Amino acid sequence: MLLASVAERVYWFARYVERVENTARMILVNNNLLMDMPKNSTLGWAPLVSITGIADIFYEHYQEANERNVLKFLVMDPNNPSCMLCTLTNARENLRTSRAIFPRDVWEALNDLYSYTKENKSAVLTRRGRYAFLSHIIDSCHLITGKLSASMSHDQIYEFVRMGRNIERTDMTSRVIDVRADNLLPKHDEDLKPFDDIQWKSVLDSLAAHQMYRRYVHVRVQGVAVLSYLLQDWYFPRAIQHCLTQVEYCLRNLPLNEAPQYALVRAQRMVRNADVRKIVAGNLNSYINDLQLALIDLNAELTSSYFEGREVSATIYNIADKQRVTA
Amino acid sequence: MYIMAWILHCLSTQQFAEKLINDTHAMPINLNDYSSGNAHDELLTNTNRARPGAGKILNYLRSLTDAELRERREAAELAMQVMGITFTVYSEEGGGIDRVWPFDIIPRILTAREWYRIDEGLKQRVQALNMFIADIYDEQKIIRDKIFPKEVLAQSVNFREQCIGIKPAYDIWAHICGSDLVRGADGTMYVLEDNLRVPSGVSYMLENRLVMKRVFPELFEDNDILPVDGYSTRLFDMLAALSPRPAEFPSIVVLTPGIYNSAYFEHSYLAQQMGVELVAGSDLVVEDDIVYMKTISGRARVDVIYRRVDDLFMDPEVFDKESMLGVPGIMRAWRKGNVAIANAPGAGVADDKVVYAYVPEMIRYYLDQQPILPNVPTYLCMDKTQRDYVLDNLENMVVKPANESGGYGMMVGPAASLKVRREFLALIKKNPRNYIAQPTLNLSTVPTLCDGVIEPRHVDLRPFILSSDASHVTRGGLTRVALNKGSLVVNSSQGGGSKDTWIIETRSN
Structure with missing residues (x-):
């Protein structure tokens, strides 16, 4: 017996932890990339704001997408609901209300990470402190993921942890492709051509994929190969195809899985059948847009199947339920 | 292996005893100057001799050096932290925060002989209270017979007219009662109040014992201390007996107002201990007057709700329309007998300090008995x-x-x-x-470790009484202690802490 609300909190907890890790890595990689770019290059910190998908909120509060502003916004600005600190706070609230479910040391690890981030957040604004701060956060997220994997029963509850983690990964990977790859495709910035290689490499790096790419794809780092790797690889843990397969396994172990499976299959087909060469030649943005809609749809199906008590007629939800914020 | 350990243990207790005899004048902890003034002390007489049952613990305390005592205290604090025993303070910034509740390592002691009398007195009292509540929501005979004034009822804020005519199982309304006992200067144990709505504190009683077992294992071998850990099983059985559907494993839930409630730790603790679900109002729905909880597999019927939400927030259809903690329709389901609710909505009518004054009369009226435990003059x-x-x-x-x-x-x-x-x-x-x-009662005191010195501090005692098909009283209860010198206020929100409570079988029993 698993309460819908517990499943929901567990799912979002996993998504939030994954989100923090992804954000930290994204900043770190951009930081390294910029060091290699010519001083007058147009590339800067703005793409990071675009990736998070809330550029409008950013420009409400800041004039310019410079290093300091973007980092502040991504790491600690309460105006940004998915800033790292806010995301950790949300993760913590979700865990607090389902503490009985998780191994005790997961709570402790998350608490440590939360207070570390809170106390050291200004380190990210300095070039010197940035690396240590962000790597510590990435490591701590891995620690939590590892503790969950090693000390929690891999039962139905754990399926929601896995689903949360994998869906958050598909989300991040698709955003990275959307923003970074689009900038990189021919048609833009003739002056940056010589730097394509390192930029494509940084796309891989921001998903921790470079080393595995080199092992499995025997082509030098270039656009189409990178894109098909990130979209269609079966084995790389942040490739969308891989993540969706993981969700597929999770759903097999859950009841009432028909509607979410249906949505899942639609997304899986979009990925599997994609002809990357054609997409790149045509309109990458519109493809990614459709894919993101399919992923949103999958999340919505999970929500309505598992988190809302779907079998109950709509008239009897109470107020609290309607107002519950999930994202 | 075990035999060796046992022999070693005997040796060490023997040495320990010898140490006691030889070192008496080197006592680092001096209880000779201990004085509780006019108050009755639970462990020491006014000539500082041990009361029945307290001899061994006092000797033990005397045998400890300051450093050892401090060590025990730190061990207890650590254990509390590790076990995650917390309560929430409302006023903290950010909505609420978990705090470790102060715990004192010196236990409060009662002899089993005295306890059995208290146990009987509490059962008598709760039986009369339940008969009173049932009567009030039915024929109101006690008012007709002019024992209980109608005006008191008319002005009671906890009287729920929506409950008139409802017949809960076994005629029991207050399934879980926490009565506060205090001892006056003359040694009489009085009932100070009865908490019949959502009494809390039982989890601290259970956890305090676990902490004591970790910190003072040797004392549990030397004393016959009655165990307390059967409570969650008793609670489960009591709740299960209320199930409207005859089933081997009725579906029971603990209904909590949520993490910002000061007793959230207890709600989650009890749910875990009983192996039942901890739910919030939004986890439940009512359809066709049946209560369901929302699970990932759809709806699952609920038979018994141990609610820790106040009456007024339980059902926006009937009570507070704005309540977000409750479940619309839950009262309909209860009235139809499709779900049991403990404590029953409306039970709080007897949890009123004016009504309290009439409890001795109720005992005479309904049971035709003399009250075993007196009220504080009111x-x-x-x-x-x-x-x-x-x-x-x-x-x-x-x-x-x-x-x-x-x-x-x-x-x-x-x-x-x-x-x-x-x-x-x-x-x-x-x-x-x-x-x-x-x-003003001069509440009794118990020696308490305050900044490394043992001083008297005032205490009360909250036992918990369970009633459904049978009734059960906890062995002892939660001893709350006012940690501020001279203070009589024991509440956790106002500088109170707690102690373990030992009911000891003494040889003279």
Whole structure:
């Protein structure tokens, strides 16, 4: 017996932890990339704001997408609901209300990470402190993921942890492709051509994929190969195809899985059948847009199947339920 | 292996005993100067001799050096932290925060002989209270027979007319009762109040014992201390007996107002201990007058709800329309007998300090027995003669509002400033029905470790009484201690802490 609300909190907890890790890595990689770019290059910190998908909120509060502003916004600005600190706070609230479910040391690890981030957040604004701060956060997220994997029963509850983690990964990977790859495709910035290689490499790096790419794809780092790797690889843990397969396994172990499976299959087909060469030649943005809609749809199906008590007629939800914020 | 360990243990206890005999004049902890003034001390007589049952613990304490005592105390604190025993303080910034509740390592001791009498007295009392509630929501015979004044009921804020005519299983309304006991200077144990709505504290009673076992394992081998850990099983059985559907494993839930409630730790603890679901109002729905919880597999029927949400927030259809903690329709389901709710909505009618004053009469009226446990003498401000007496003697009185809990809104006369006394004078005159007064009791004390020194601190005791098809009283209860010197306020929200409570079988029993 698993309460819908517990499943929901567990799912979002996993998504939030994954989100923090992804954000930290994204900043770190951009930081390294910029060091290699010519001083007058147009590339800067703005793409990071675009990736998070809330550029409008950013420009409400800041004039310019410079290093300091973007980092502040991504790491600690309460105006940004998915800033790292806010995301950790949300993760913590979700865990607090389902503490009985998780191994005790997961709570402790998350608490440590939360207070570390809170106390050291200004380190990210300095070039010197940035690396240590962000790597510590990435490591701590891995620690939590590892503790969950090693000390929690891999039962139905754990399926929601896995689903949360994998869906958050598909989300991040698709955003990275959307923003970074689009900038990189021919048609833009003739002056940056010589730097394509390192930029494509940084796309891989921001998903921790470079080393595995080199092992499995025997082509030098270039656009189409990178894109098909990130979209269609079966084995790389942040490739969308891989993540969706993981969700597929999770759903097999859950009841009432028909509607979410249906949505899942639609997304899986979009990925599997994609002809990357054609997409790149045509309109990458519109493809990614459709894919993101399919992923949103999958999340919505999970929500309505598992988190809302779907079998109950709509008239009897109470107020609290309607107002519950999930994202 | 075991035998070796046992022999070693015997050796060490023997050495320990010898140490006691040889080192008596080197006692680092001096209880000779200990004085509880006029108050009755639970462990020591006024000539500082051990009371029955307390000899061994006192000898043990005397054998410890300051450093050892500090070590034990730190070990206890660590254990509390590791076990995650916390309570939530409302007023903290950010909505609420978990704190470790102060725990004192010196236990409060009662002999089993005294306890069995208290146990009997509590059962008698709760039986009468349940008969009273059932009567009030039915024929109101006690009012017709002029034992209980109609006006008191008319003005009770905890009377729920929506509950009239409802017949819960076994005629029991208050399934879980937490009665507060205090001992006066003459050694008499009084009932100070009965908590019949959502009494809390039992988890601390259970966890305190676990902490003590970790910190003082040797004492549990030397003393016959009655165990407390059967409570969750008893609670489960009591709740299961209420199930409207005959089933081997009825579906039971604990309904919590959520993490910002000060007792959230307890809600989650009890749910875990009983192996039942902890739910919030939004986890439940009512359809066709049946309560369901929302699970990932759809709806699952609920048979019994142990609710820790106040009556008024339970059902926005019937009570507070704005409540987000409750479940619309839950009262309909309850009225139809499709779900059991413990404590029953409306049970709080007897959890009123004016009604309290009538409990001895209820015992005589319903049970035709003399009360085993006396009430604290109580003056009802609604009665003119009694009110005048109270107003003339405010500086010696404890004045309490009729329906508050947690020690809020009360005045302790001897400690109150003239300004506060004047405020209460006005309050009482304005709304006499809402106030009662009691003479200031010099609550009994227990030696307590305060900054490395053992000093007397005032205590009360909250046992928990379970009632459904059978009734059960916890072995002891939660001893709360006022940690501030001279203070009589034991509430966790106001500088109180807790102690383990030992019911000891002494040889003379």
